[in-house]
Amino acid sequence: MTKQEEAGEKKGSPRDLLRLLVYTKPYRVRLAIALVSLLIANSFGLVAPKIVQHIIDAAFTRRDVAEVNSLALVMLGAFALQAAFSFLRSYLLSYTGERIVAEVRTQLYAHLTNLPVSFYESRRVGELTSRLASDVSVIQTVTTGAITELLRIGFLLVGCIAIITWTNPRLTAVMLAVVPVVILSAVFYGRYVRKLSTRVQDQLAEASAILQETLSAIRIVQSFVREEYERGRYRDRIREALRLAVRSSVASGSFVAFIILVVYGGIAFVLWVGSRMVLAQEMTAGELIAFVLYTFVVGGAIGGMAEIYGQFQRAIGASRRVFELLDTAPAITDAPDARPLTAVRGHVELDGVGFSYAQDRVLPVLEGVVVEARPGEVIALVGPSGAGKSTLVSLIPRFYDVVEGSIRIDGNDIRNIKLSDLRQAIGIVPQETVLFGGTVRENIAYGKLEASDEEIETAARAAHAHEFVSAFPEGYATIVGERGVKLSGGERQRIAIARALLKNPAILILDEATSSLDSESEKLVQDALDTLMRGRTTFVIAHRLSTVRRADRIVVLDAGRVVQEGSHEELLALGGLYKRLYEIQFRDRPALFPAEA
Numbered sequence: 001m002t003k004q005e006e007a008g009e010k011k012g013s014p015r016d017l018l019r020l021l022v023y024t025k026p027y028r029v030r031l032a033i034a035l036v037s038l039l040i041a042n043s044f045g046l047v048a049p050k051i052v053q054h055i056i057d058a059a060f061t062r063r064d065v066a067e068v069n070s071l072a073l074v075m076l077g078a079f080a081l082q083a084a085f086s087f088l089r090s091y092l093l094s095y096t097g098e099r100i101v102a103e104v105r106t107q108l109y110a111h112l113t114n115l116p117v118s119f120y121e122s123r124r125v126g127e128l129t130s131r132l133a134s135d136v137s138v139i140q141t142v143t144t145g146a147i148t149e150l151l152r153i154g155f156l157l158v159g160c161i162a163i164i165t166w167t168n169p170r171l172t173a174v175m176l177a178v179v180p181v182v183i184l185s186a187v188f189y190g191r192y193v194r195k196l197s198t199r200v201q202d203q204l205a206e207a208s209a210i211l212q213e214t215l216s217a218i219r220i221v222q223s224f225v226r227e228e229y230e231r232g233r234y235r236d237r238i239r240e241a242l243r244l245a246v247r248s249s250v251a252s253g254s255f256v257a258f259i260i261l262v263v264y265g266g267i268a269f270v271l272w273v274g275s276r277m278v279l280a281q282e283m284t285a286g287e288l289i290a291f292v293l294y295t296f297v298v299g300g301a302i303g304g305m306a307e308i309y310g311q312f313q314r315a316i317g318a319s320r321r322v323f324e325l326l327d328t329a330p331a332i333t334d335a336p337d338a339r340p341l342t343a344v345r346g347h348v349e350l351d352g353v354g355f356s357y358a359q360d361r362v363l364p365v366l367e368g369v370v371v372e373a374r375p376g377e378v379i380a381l382v383g384p385s386g387a388g389k390s391t392l393v394s395l396i397p398r399f400y401d402v403v404e405g406s407i408r409i410d411g412n413d414i415r416n417i418k419l420s421d422l423r424q425a426i427g428i429v430p431q432e433t434v435l436f437g438g439t440v441r442e443n444i445a446y447g448k449l450e451a452s453d454e455e456i457e458t459a460a461r462a463a464h465a466h467e468f469v470s471a472f473p474e475g476y477a478t479i480v481g482e483r484g485v486k487l488s489g490g491e492r493q494r495i496a497i498a499r500a501l502l503k504n505p506a507i508l509i510l511d512e513a514t515s516s517l518d519s520e521s522e523k524l525v526q527d528a529l530d531t532l533m534r535g536r537t538t539f540v541i542a543h544r545l546s547t548v549r550r551a552d553r554i555v556v557l558d559a560g561r562v563v564q565e566g567s568h569e570e571l572l573a574l575g576g577l578y579k580r581l582y583e584i585q586f587r588d589r590p591a592l593f594p595a596e597a
């Protein structure tokens with residue numbers, strides 16, 4: 001793709017808007033009724049000036065009271081019908097618009113949850129949230145309002161011009177002289193306003209990203225006394241958005257003023273020419289009034305067109321951003337012939353695994369890694385910071401795909417296994433436990449949504465979580481997180497372990513917390529982990545002496561390669577990197593069981 005093409009893609013095109021039409025498919029009948037109502041309602045709008053013309057001529061020229069009375073009744077009836085059909089149109093279109101937006105939102109969210117971890121490394125969550133909220137709302141405004149308005153106005157415009165051309169071509173020509181000026185300036189201004197409003201949206205998305213990041217890390221912000229700094233960053237974005245929004249409103253305001261001047265100036269001119277025609281008896285007073293009324297409708301319609309044009313421009317930008325997300329293909333998906341994984345034994349083999357985060361692969365993070373874990377074995381991964389331990393374990397559940405070599409589970413290449421089965425077979429207990437904002441029960445049941453209360457309690461007991469949970473007045477119904485009780489680091493870990501126990505995976509990935517808990521809490525966590533590890537193949541990123549001593553094998557990584565492998569004793573006897581690491585990393589760390597040190 002060339003640079004220009006790329007820029008074209010970025011700007012978005014009306015095609016993006018057309019894609020929204022796909023979503024209207026289930027509502028075709030409703031839409032058809034809405035369109036018919038629209039046409040009927042507006043036909044009344046078209047005949048009204050004609051009725052006015054007849055009333056005025058009946059009153060002033062023919063002086064016929066009976067005709068005036070019946071015409072007034074006809075007019076009243078026409079307006080009543082117009083009101084009824086307008087309601088029908090407005091209701092059906094809003095209904096469809098709301099349904100489409102709900103559909104786009106759910107689809108977008110579903111799509112986002114499927115995108116791989118790597119996608120979220122290059123995006124900011126706040127920005128995505130803003131897309132889901134504000135971009136989709138812009139689309140909503142357009143689908144529910146602007147499209148209808150466009151149809152209504154288009155119909156009125158064509159109808160009015162046809163009627164007045166037929167009744168008075170000369171006066172119509174005078175009136176239409178102003179139209180090209182209005183249309184040209186609409187195109188020019190519309191572009192300018194679109195550019196400004198895209199920039200406003202960008203700044204707002206940026207501000208919302210800052211908001212999300214700082215609020216979720218408020219402790220860090222406050223501990224570094226960076227409130228003023230963050231306020232400044234946020235203020236800058238908001239100011240910039242404000243500046244652009246003001247510029248954009250000045251632009252659209254002056255545009256409206258300009259249109260008013262041109263359109264109503266044109267109407268005044270038409271009135272002047274028309275009045276002279278009435279004086280010369282070339283038309284009746286009623287005809288002139290009807291003509292002026294039609295001219296008002298045409299003027300209003302053209303003015304409305306310009307506004308809708310701006311709305312469409314905004315909507316094109318917003319739908320481009322939404323579709324861009326929807327079109328991001330999940331890089332990691334099931335192979336076409338992916339097989340299910342049943343009765344997992346947990347035999348994991350890493351065979352010549354190479355990996356790099358960058359596309360160009362100049363900086364390999366892992367190279368030629370060979371590790372075999374037989375069912376039930378505990379493999380401890382150790383190595384200096386940045387050696388690739390976290391990367392290695394994130395390849396097993398396919399958060400990323402290997403670049404070279406392969407990973408097999410029970411002899412099957414994981415790329416040929418159904419992704420959901422693969423991940424179902426793996427339990428992960430990370431360093432930092434993330435709990436959701438629901439109850440303790442919901443947080444544990446995340447490991448098995450259909451778990452019974454007994455199962456949840458059994459898991460919690462095994463994870464040593466039952467003791468502290470049952471001490472809460474509301475027990476398992478206690479709300480945790482932002483709106484509820486705060487749990488200590490050790491308690492959170494035990495909830496995470498209960499959750500993993502309930503999931504009952506054959507393979508376990510543990511990232512040991514580096515921060516040590518007090519020895520009481522640490523013993524409980526360690527006990528819970530021991531229960532969890534029993535009978536499961538475990539990869540543990542080890543930070544504790546007790547862990548490496550108990551592991552069946554220790555794999556020492558350095559700069560992405562396996563440099564040593566063996567038991568604690570073997571490796572200590574061997575000397576080299578493990579021994580050095582042991583001296584700086586493990587020996588001086590407070591041991592869980594002092595006797596082991």
Ligand code: ATP
Pocket residue numbers: 121357358365383384385386387388389390391392
């Ligand atoms: P630590 O013990 O400090 O957590 P580690 O051994 O787990 O380190 P990794 O986190 O696997 O090391 O990182 C290995 C290398 O990959 C590092 O050089 C790191 O900068 C790089 N890296 C890690 N994650 C990413 C990522 N998402 N994108 C790009 N590079 C990454």
